[in-house]
Amino acid sequence: MCGIVGLFLKKDELRPRLGDLLTDMLITMTDRGPDSAGIAIYGSETGGLKITVQSDTPDQDFAGLDTALAAALGAEVSMRVLSTHAVLALPAEHEAAAVAELEARGLRIMSVGTSMEIFKEVGLPKDVAERFGIRGMGGSHGIGHTRMATESAVTTLGAHPFSTAGDQCLVHNGSLSNHNDMRRKLAKKGVYTKTENDTEVGAAYISSRIAEGASLGEALEGTLKDLDGFFTFVTGTRDGFGVVRDPIACKPAVMAETDDYVAFGSEYRAFANLPGIDTARIWEPEPATVYFWER
CATH class of the missing domain: 3.60.20.10 (Aminohydrolase, N-terminal nucleophile (Ntn) domain)
Structure with missing residues (x-):
């Protein structure tokens, strides 16, 4: 229905x-x-990209995620955690590498965009x-x-x-x-x-x-x-x-x-x-x- x-x-x-x-x-x-x-x-909009991810074990998966992703990309990354979701902000040119890194960590991509966030x-x-x-x-x-x-x-x-x-x-x-x-x-x-x-x-x-x-x-x-x-x-x-x-x-x-x-x-x-x-x-x-x- x-x-x-x-x-x-x-x-x-x-x-x-x-x-x-x-x-x-x-x-x-x-x-x-x-x-x-x-x-x-x-x-x-942040002037860059926002990637919203989900995890069934957020305490484990989101701990230090922004720092680790920034190191992997060689770019500045910020993170906002909301329950089982996290919104990561980063430069748009790193989209493909960031998505690949996040998926390799077993995180589910909810949305990618300059303004959209999905929960x-x-x-x-x-x-x-x-x-x-x-x-x-x-x-x-x-x-x-x-x-x-x-x-x-x-x-x-x-x-x-x-x-x-x-x-x-x-x-x-x-x-x-x-x-x-x-x-x-x-x-x-x-x-x-x-x-x-x-x-x-x-x-x-x-x-x-x-x-x-x-x-x-x-x-x-x-x-x-x-x-x-x-x-x-x-x-x-x-x-x-x-x-x-x-x-x-x-x-x-x-x-x-x-x-x-x-x-x-x-x-x-x-x-x-x-x-x-x-x-x-x-x-x-x-x-x-x-x-x-x-x-």
């Missing part, structure tokens, strides 16, 4: 409240999928948001997901959002029927997925299209032609926020827009605590129609 939320802020005055507003939205969707949850926050774990949205301090995070936009596992195990890596490229991520409600065929097609292009979750295939498809020169809107339009099944996709990029539903659109979805923000929810009640929602334009996104906003 799953629950999706998204919030794209048009005005900077609301940026300090992004994490708080998204947390309320996601908690409201808890009964749509209580096994795991995650949020992607597009926040402040996800097994558990209720309330508990996941609390352990990472999501309420205190600011930013320009973000998306969240609470999951009811249907096609793969309840694990951290199986939780949404999925990211397969820098500053790009995706959350999904539904099921893809041709995801294995699409995996093979993506692999031929050198694009590989790490989990059994069909949503990661959707994320990889969109990021591969953008890498080939498509706009966010064009990449989302491509999903309607190349991906089979039923789906509601909400995606984030460094500067954008997009929504698309399959031609049947059997999964519930609603959107709200004011002069201050655009919001997405699997149900209207996700909007209850948003400022100015009583005067917002509310609509159900049309089937096979792409909606996107960019800064």
Whole structure:
């Protein structure tokens, strides 16, 4: 079943409240999928790269990680630890070497980007948001997901959002029927997925299209032609926020827009605590129609 939320802020005055507003939205969707949850926050930029990693044994794996990575790269590295996740900041030119070093240490890469950070774990949205301090995070936009596992195990890596490229991520409600065929097609292009979750295939498809020169809107339009099944996709990029539903659109979805923000929810009640929602334009996104906003 799953629950999706998204919030794209048009005005900077609301940026300090992004994490708080998204947390309320996601908690409201808890009964749509209580096994795991995650949020992607597009926040402040450091002038370099941010890599978010996860560990089941953070006390052991994060101790001295920044110092060790700095020595391996020959570059300055800083680290911020939040429960089972750590956000490492480093010069962008060291991305490939840093990812290889972190994976060699057995750490799971949650996200890479200049502004995006992804936090996800097994558990209720309330508990996941609390352990990472999501309420205190600011930013320009973000998306969240609470999951009811249907096609793969309840694990951290199986939780949404999925990211397969820098500053790009995706959350999904539904099921893809041709995801294995699409995996093979993506692999031929050198694009590989790490989990059994069909949503990661959707994320990889969109990021591969953008890498080939498509706009966010064009990449989302491509999903309607190349991906089979039923789906509601909400995606984030460094500067954008997009929504698309399959031609049947059997999964519930609603959107709200004011002069201050655009919001997405699997149900209207996700909007209850948003400022100015009583005067917002509310609509159900049309089937096979792409909606996107960019800064």
